[in-house]
Amino acid sequence: MSLQKTYEFDQIVNDITNHEHFLELKHELHHGISRYEHSLRVAKMTYVITKRLNLDYERATRAALLHDFFTGKDTISYNAKDTLKVHPSIALLNAKKYFDIDEKQANMIEAHMFPICNVMPKYKESWIVTSADKIVASHEMYRYKAQMVLGIWLIFLFNVIAMQK
Numbered sequence: 001m002s003l004q005k006t007y008e009f010d011q012i013v014n015d016i017t018n019h020e021h022f023l024e025l026k027h028e029l030h031h032g033i034s035r036y037e038h039s040l041r042v043a044k045m046t047y048v049i050t051k052r053l054n055l056d057y058e059r060a061t062r063a064a065l066l067h068d069f070f071t072g073k074d075t076i077s078y079n080a081k082d083t084l085k086v087h088p089s090i091a092l093l094n095a096k097k098y099f100d101i102d103e104k105q106a107n108m109i110e111a112h113m114f115p116i117c118n119v120m121p122k123y124k125e126s127w128i129v130t131s132a133d134k135i136v137a138s139h140e141m142y143r144y145k146a147q148m149v150l151g152i153w154l155i156f157l158f159n160v161i162a163m164q165k
């Protein structure tokens with residue numbers, strides 16, 4: 001992103017990124033990185049695409065940043081499969097608790113797990129948020145898995161070398 005865009009992006013999101021409850025996401029593991037970092041990536045991709053397409057980029061960027069606004073405490077009573085379905089609604093509840101969220105942004109957050117969740121994206125911005133999340137998540141999971149495979153190979157190699165000594 002250009003310096004100007006980075007500055008504008010910061011202006012749009014800085015009350016969220018510095019909010020004490022949003023900062024808790026720095027300690028939540030998500031696709032091998034923190035949920036804070038993941039959310040920031042989805043927000044940046046949403047910002048770039050929605051701005052380029054002349055859409056409602058400020059509100060879309062903020063909603064994208066809040067799309068996974070939940071901690072392990074919020075989902076403690078759900079198993080992993082159910083968490084996949086319910087976390088968009090939990091994120092929306094948390095987002096509404098601390099920030100101004102309109103109906104359009106609510107849909108962007110609540111529909112981001114479509115088609116796993118039952119909420120359909122109703123706006124172009126909602127389709128962009130759910131697509132950005134899937135692209136970013138695929139990239140993160142691939143990288144995480146690639147690192148894991150590399151780690152396993154290194155342990156294997158280390159053991160082979162150790163056995164030959």
Ligand SMILES: [Fe+2]
Pocket residue numbers: 067068087088112113
């Ligand atoms: Fe999510």
Ligand SMILES: [Fe+2]
Pocket residue numbers: 038042067068133137
């Ligand atoms: Fe996500």
